[in-house]
Amino acid sequence: MSNDYLTKKRIRVAKIISTLIFGVPFVRCVILNGSLAQGRSKRTSDIDLLIICKSGRIFTARFLSTILVWLTGLKRSSNESKYHGGRICLNYFLTDEFLIIPHNRGEEMDRYCAKNYSQSLLMAGDHIVFEKLIETNHGWMQKYVTAQNIRPQTQKMMVSSNQPKAKLVFERLLSGIFGQRIEMWLKGLQINRINNDPRIKKYPHLIVVNDNEMRFHPPKKSNANVKRT
Numbered sequence: 001m002s003n004d005y006l007t008k009k010r011i012r013v014a015k016i017i018s019t020l021i022f023g024v025p026f027v028r029c030v031i032l033n034g035s036l037a038q039g040r041s042k043r044t045s046d047i048d049l050l051i052i053c054k055s056g057r058i059f060t061a062r063f064l065s066t067i068l069v070w071l072t073g074l075k076r077s078s079n080e081s082k083y084h085g086g087r088i089c090l091n092y093f094l095t096d097e098f099l100i101i102p103h104n105r106g107e108e109m110d111r112y113c114a115k116n117y118s119q120s121l122l123m124a125g126d127h128i129v130f131e132k133l134i135e136t137n138h139g140w141m142q143k144y145v146t147a148q149n150i151r152p153q154t155q156k157m158m159v160s161s162n163q164p165k166a167k168l169v170f171e172r173l174l175s176g177i178f179g180q181r182i183e184m185w186l187k188g189l190q191i192n193r194i195n196n197d198p199r200i201k202k203y204p205h206l207i208v209v210n211d212n213e214m215r216f217h218p219p220k221k222s223n224a225n226v227k228r229t
Contacts, residue, residue, distance in 0.1 A: 018123030029125030098212035114144035
């Protein structure tokens, strides 16, 4: 299978899954990054998605997004010994009021992050939120990536931005006290599970969970010495 064919096939998969995720309550954007967004996906590469959620509902959005992707049968396993080629990796969540990609962590890591996220592609969601993400991080990124190379392919993508009516209805139902209680319950549920992962103690700067962001970027076993975002 040629690399061009593999890239096009996986872009289509990412587009379909991203459109489905955008239908989840409180999801504002679904953004492709990583090797696929950069056009260098290998057979064994997964599909990295950054999901931007409504502030105050990040745990609800993550829970529902994870269940949805799991139901498609394409969710990436946390077991590093399994094959991950073409699987969906939900490893990064931000809120629409906190769009800061971590930096100032050393030149090597900052350069890697700048190259990775400057090539991000909006798959589905609000263009304004995506523009704000790029604008928020443009200053530090251009220290490592020339301005004209930041987000070069975005305008070529046909992006769905229409929110399904069912999504809007569920958001209204979950926007009050009832929704806040669900958010707090799902927060406790997810944090307890994440804290049981031994990697969180080993890589506290690479696995971050709070009300503003959720990042799951521990080193892969085969590349334990490679720094990740």
